Amino acid sequence: MLPTDAPLLEVTGLTKSFGANRVLDGVDFAVPAGSVTCLIGPSGSGKTTVLRCLNGLETPDAGVVAFADGQRHDFSAPAASARAAKADRGALRDRSAMVFQHHNLFPHLTVLQNVIEGPVHARGIAKETAIAEAERLLERVGLAEKRDALPHELSGGQQQRVGIVRALALRPDLLLFDEPTSALDPELVGEVLLVLKELADEGWTMVIVTHELGFARQVADQVVFFDEGVVVERGHPTEIFAAPRSERTRRFLDRLLRPLEE
Template identity: 50%
Template sequence: MPNTTSDVPMIEARGVVKRFGHNVVLRGVSLSVARGEVVAVIGPSGSGKSTFLRCLNHLETIDGGHVAIEGEPLATTDARGHCRYVPDAEVRRICAKTGMVFQHFNLFPHLTVLENLIEAPMVVQGLPRAETVARAEKLLDKVGLSQKRDNYPARLSGGQKQRVAIARALAMQPDIMLFDEPTSALDPELTGEVLRTMRELAEERMTMLVVTHEMGFAREVAHRVAFMDQGELITARPAQEFFADPGHERARAFLEHML
């Protein structure tokens, strides 16, 4: 049974190891995210940030460690080092608690904006069309794109596509939102509209784990900042504290380069 106690972490990763062949990408990463918390994950390119995010919703499988979502184990490793996932049906149910927004939008080009939002709730969740459309229209209003509901993605700007992608993820009513570099493919002038939508989600107490290079967002919106380098989570501190003093030389050098 799901554990609904409020002090149970929404995300709990302990000692997560991930290898691609002989290349160890994650070296025992541990991070816990509380209900309503916004955690920004920052660090150099190639440090394992995106891989870690993908391991949390089974887009990548881990080779060691423990992952639980809202107190429900997704993957565990026994004393002999054997990593096992729960049965496939349980994996799908647990991963449905998370919504994912990617760097490159991943919208269906042959569907309109509205159709992009209603496809998964109707097909995966089996919801009636009228209910799904009503929810989708509210979400498009939320991200400021009601007027684009009948447009195809090719007619949208990059910022508009990413806001549709956020609305599409929210249409599945997840408890947790995972963002993988949501603004890195955008021109600077389009970044602000996406970050504004994410700020509003944070104000509504949505639990969010955000891989980002946007230091302003990390400083102003995140409750905590987690710094990764070379496959390790080096430090995780309250945002204001981190930016005042990262507490680790590698994090300090990264900040000096970014700010």
């Protein structure tokens, strides 16, 4: 499935503060259906907070998250109650699944139990159906023989692949990845990036926070550069990496890309 020009969702005016620290300051961007959007930028620029807002883990102070099918969540409405905000977060969580930087697997559950936990208890899928789907997904990422292993018996790369399978098992419209390779030893990064490339080829809609600029340049349909809580610029990887319009983007890329090209 190729990405389309039609957005799966549009984010408008997303704002979030923690105390006196404004982490997001009017963030706007759209995510085309079937596309890969890579969020890049310095640490602390707000990228992870965007993902957490899209997944309902954080409540924005203001802004709108709207899906193409008409589902719309307006966090700017002055009359919005805590109950309404909670309902909005739940609705966002129903549309998305998040893969975390540090795996976040349940340590006392086997691989199979980790994968079926969400589909059975959050989505209401029959256990037998969830097990069959989990086994199919584990097979596709090369972990079928690990179904009964506990997380501590797996390598970091294997744990992250289980995290990806756990997200896929929820059958989300939107896959969110928060630095999925940053906690891995360098020799394990490739196996996780390969799975992400395969998902991109299959047409999954993904938003990925990453410092793997080579991966972003190769796989992304659009790159969004964040700095100090705002979107500085966004565009196709060839535009962002070859001819950034902003001096802030240029300085950031020069720092990270120069060592890779020397």
